[in-house]
Amino acid sequence: MLTNSYNQIDETQHPIDMVEELATLNSWDFNRITDDKIVMNVEALWRNYVLTLAISEEDKILKLVCSFEIKASKHSLSKIYETLNIINDLIWSGAFTYLPSENIIIYKYGLLLNHDYDLTDSQIDQILSDALTNCEGFYPSLQKVVWGGASPSEAIGIAMMPTQGEA
Numbered sequence: 001m002l003t004n005s006y007n008q009i010d011e012t013q014h015p016i017d018m019v020e021e022l023a024t025l026n027s028w029d030f031n032r033i034t035d036d037k038i039v040m041n042v043e044a045l046w047r048n049y050v051l052t053l054a055i056s057e058e059d060k061i062l063k064l065v066c067s068f069e070i071k072a073s074k075h076s077l078s079k080i081y082e083t084l085n086i087i088n089d090l091i092w093s094g095a096f097t098y099l100p101s102e103n104i105i106i107y108k109y110g111l112l113l114n115h116d117y118d119l120t121d122s123q124i125d126q127i128l129s130d131a132l133t134n135c136e137g138f139y140p141s142l143q144k145v146v147w148g149g150a151s152p153s154e155a156i157g158i159a160m161m162p163t164q165g166e167a
Contacts, residue, residue: 014035014117015055015113015117015119015124016037016054016055018119018121018124019038019053019124019128020038022124022125022128023040026042028040036055036057037052037054037055038052038053038054039051039052040052040053044132044136045136046136046139046140047068047139048068049066049067049068049131049132049135050066050068051064051065051128052065052066055113055117060113060117061110061111061112061113062110062113062119062127063109063111064094064108064109064110064111064127064131065106065108066106066107066131066132067104067105068135068139069103069105070098070103070105070142070143070146071103072098073146076145076146077098077100079145079146079151080142080145080146081098082152083142083152083155084096084097086156087134087138087141087156090160091134093109093130094107094109094130094131095107095109096138105142107131107134107135109130109131140155141155141156141158142155144158
């Protein structure tokens with residue numbers, strides 16, 4: 001759960017209006033691009049993430065994209081892709097990809113909406129939480145592969161180790 005106040009959101013609103021309220025409650029910087037699209041900057045433990053949520057009227061899908069920069073050399077590209085394939089096998093929703101031309105890792109998730117766009121604040125909270133949890137959880141693994149010279153399986157093993165407390 002991102003905020004204890006999310007139950008203050010009016011669920012009869014358009015989903016992007018609900019996301020805007022959640023961004024306001026969490027004090028996130030955001031830009032409402034159109035009625036159907038919002039971009040937010042979220043500061044987390046490891047880094048800042050750019051979250052974009054948009055609705056496709058035609059497909060009735062709420063698409064979430066969470067992105068972050070990671071500068072990789074050309075010789076580490078195959079290891080990045082292998083790491084992302086392992087991660088994608090481990091997670092149940094969403095998927096990661098890498099855009100080498102922009103040095104960006106992207107986590108994507110699509111939520112099918114019904115005709116009336118019925119969506120609860122807890123559903124929005126959950127997809128945002130999942131995106132941030134996955135990005136934060138696997139960011140150290142990607143760093144180990146890119147900068148630490150670890151193999152993808154070693155790097156994922158580090159991410160899967162149980163942690164205690166906070167540094």
